Amino acid sequence: MNYTLNQLQIFLKVVKTQSVTKASEELHLTQPAVSIQLKNFQDQFEIPLTEVVGRKIYITDFGKEIAEAAENIINQVYAINYKTLAYKGQLSGRLKISVVSTGKYVMPYFLSDFMKQHSGVELLMDVTNKSKVVESLENNDVDFALVSILPAKLNIDKLDLLQNKLYLVGNLKTTFKNDVETKDVFNELPLIFREEGSGTRQTMEKFIENNNISALKKMELTSNEAVKQALLAGLGFSIMPLIGIKSELHNDELQIIPINGLPIKTMWSLIWLKEKKHSPVCLSFLDYLNKEKESIVQNTFSWYESY
Template sequence: MHLRHATLHQLRIFLAVARHSSFARAAEELHLSPPTLSLQVKQLAETVGQPLFEQLGKKIFLTAAGRALADACQDIESRMERLSQDLAALRGVEKGSLKIAILTTVKYTVPKLLGGFCAAHPGIEVAMFVGNRETLLQRLANNQDDLYIMGQPPQQLDVVSEDFAENPLVLVAPPTHPLVGQPSVAPQRLANESFILREPGSGTRLSVERFFAEHGITLKNRLEVGSNEAIKQTVAGGLGLAVLSATTVVAELALKELVLLEAQGFPLIRHWYVVYPKGKKLSAAATAFKAWLFEHRPSSTAPTS
């Protein structure tokens, strides 16, 4: 075995396959053809001298040698990332790169902040990933980005989290709903209402279910929808009520496609957090953007009906 003959390119390809448990998805991520990717993995296995994957049915799994190599690749990738950050820091904050991953709900606020940051620091290369909570947690566990913006920091991961802005959750209904215009609607009056909810595990859904559970109410779940846009259209169509981040419904409220209900306990005040793995050494660019978030944090004012 002569691992000194293995290349960083091969290790990067192997780690992508190990992360996805799929040659096809790894090839798509790395913009390589499947035959090219497979050849690189095969050559790496020959260098190691042992099989790295085994196939059971249609699924592939790491062998013992593959798991050991994957751990080493993670260490190498982390060290190369730190080297990149150190070199960028030597060049100062006006150079370098920034990778952030944000929750889908945050796309209504953070991109605007990012735009201002990029205008102030045009020399920094920025990449932004937008996804749901489950995807962000996977990326966080794999240390794929510099910073993560989400509404509820994970308890199962060792992270640093700092809240930089309020995220009010409001209760919305179609304009024709009988509770529209009713003052101070008690939570118990909502017990028989149908709700349109985000997917299980969503931070918004967890907060909503916790609020109603505290009032002894189990929500009637009419539909589970994986995007805020779809939820808004479903509510506007009269299929139920929903609790959404106030930042996501500004246009619909202005157009009177949706209406706020004056329910007791609403808006629910949550927060946006900037999150990163504990012990991670932030680059100069990431440190600067984190400071920018706090300096230019959005107003915490919730909309009123």
């Protein structure tokens, strides 16, 4: 056996993503580079690690065992690095956070200075929809999660970071009267929805239900960016978080449509399992946030208050 740490990391990523293409994207490598290293790694075993059926890759039972061993090896390597840094008096370890998709406009600003202060901390941040974020927290796969709607069935602690405001948004080609009835507006507007499992969609549907609105559903898209591009193209309208459309508002590419009952206000909260035993890195991060969050909000999100 003559496999490398790089090959172990590539194989483990392929196993976790079930895709060479997705693995290459997450590793920031070309697809041919991942395929070559995967082949070189597999050629060292007499028993297949993967099987390709059609265009889909499957991991064999033997491959799953090798993946588990690979993960243990990689974790031990990280542990060696962390112990070295700790011996030198530096905070070290992993910080694992799962973030709802629109939260990518929020979380980096609460991480930036902390990561600069502690070069020995490795950040693993997964950006996905609300249902998967809650699942990763429930399975204890992450230390923290950033959500705008608190999960109802989990016993959690939380730290509120920033208010979340959602408005009805569209491009500038349609004009609206300020005294128009809410129901009348929605009867005429083709609405663009986020996918099932999205917190934004959940908030939007609750608003529609509470106001007895008959909405014209135009399409369903799987990311905030996709919805925003559809709005810019004039494909419809949507209820969107203000945090994700700063540039488009400032550049007069999108408009906020005045509607009674909007904005919907929720809260961006960092949450964690109540029984979670935090690592020194996590405790240090929470301490940092408690001290600095007000300053971060004031310095970074002051534009927010004008809406």
